[in-house]
Amino acid sequence: MSTLPDSPRRTALDATHRALGATMTDFAGWDMPLRYSSERDEHNAVRTHAGLFDLSHMGEITLTGPQAGDALDFALVGNLAGLKVGRARYTMICNAEGGILDDLIVYRLAAETYMVVANASNAEVVLSALTERAAGFDTAVRDDRDQYALLAVQGPESPGILKSLTDADLDGLKYYAGLPGTVAGVDALIARTGYTGEDGFELFVAPGDAEALWQALTEAGQAVGLIPCGLSCRDTLRLEAGMPLYGHELTTDTTPFDAGLGRVVKFEKTTNEGRFVGREPLEAAAKRAEQAPPRKLVGLIAEGRRVPRAGFPVVSADGTVIGEVTSGAPSPTLGKPIAIAYVDAEQAAPGTEGVAVDIRGTHEPYEVVALPFYKRER
């Protein structure tokens, strides 16, 4: 499939989105649904019932072979060789300086098969980095981006909806696990993952099966309040759940430790004598984060109603710039604008007085809180 920069790619569900009257948006070179109706209603549907998403823009890369796990241990910051078959892990790929190239979910599908899921905007970078870093290993790196459509069912009603369409053992499927199965007669990799802060599933299927699965899920979910959901509410859902987004909280100038996600970096690897790309600078970043972190990622909750956006300065009581907003939006669950921001460490404690966001010249008061803003009851 060719990709011209001026003609965004369309997913296998493109006609469905248009028939549903979706407002479409160009996202990382893909023409994706931004919303179908009100993004607030879509957000609330996922929190209280269920939402159906097309995430086919995500980039799948498969590694196969006896040293696939060793190659991933060298290429990524996590411990993937030790991942159990059928489980998934959130991890990152860094450059030689320890800067984040992307955050990833890696599924171990079989002893010698891993699927890496990258953000659409970074899939090309991740594919070439993995190909290069895996070169010395007995493994093959395969670009599977065109092999999958990805549908997500998210929200408290999602287990019931899926159960009505599959014989797969969903009760035995833990959070961050994935198993092959059949859903509505369609072969799927069923993963219990998501980016919304709710229970939910992501279904990797052949693009030719996407339409049938979408319709089956829509029908099965209708009675329990499932509605189609666009990328706009996906962003507010992940923001409330305190989940980072590449290009906002995570960039090549940021190490996992700067982003408060040092836990994904595993220095005690059993493979490759512990060597992996970015190890030395990441060790230095770990030490820095422990001793004197220059800045911290915090949550901000508005006292007023104006919405902070990425790039807006965070200021102290005397007007000094002490940080920068990385993501901001009106929170449907809290009923107030919220933001994630990098803030100087000494002003980052929850409850710090006098913190404000400079919204087009006006200093709007904000409360500093620990992330996340929202956590579901389990």
Add this chain to the structure above:
Amino acid sequence: MSNPQQLRYSKEHEWLSAAEDGASTVGITEHAAGALGDVVYVQLPEVGADVTAGEPCGELESTKSVSDLYAPVTGEITEVNQDVVDDPSLVNTAPFEGGWLFKVKVSGEPDDLLSADEYTAFTEN
């Protein structure tokens, strides 16, 4: 979506009513509200303020973006809709009615205001 015939429209997607008791009512069109998505914050000019046709006089904030609100005519603000300040979703649910934004005593009009049919054609291009 139909744009009421009795209103006139700006290319910045505001609508303007005929003067009633010396003041015209201004709002944004259903087309503009749909493009913005859920409006969550509305900042309006103050009563007594002078506004100038084609210049920003407030802002509308939605989930994904913030947009300037432009004055479709020149004049003095005589009233603002406190209901829409308290409940900005009125802009989405009733853009031509309960979601009106302000009233203005018109002292000057640009010559490029559109009729309903002209505005409909404008948004379809």
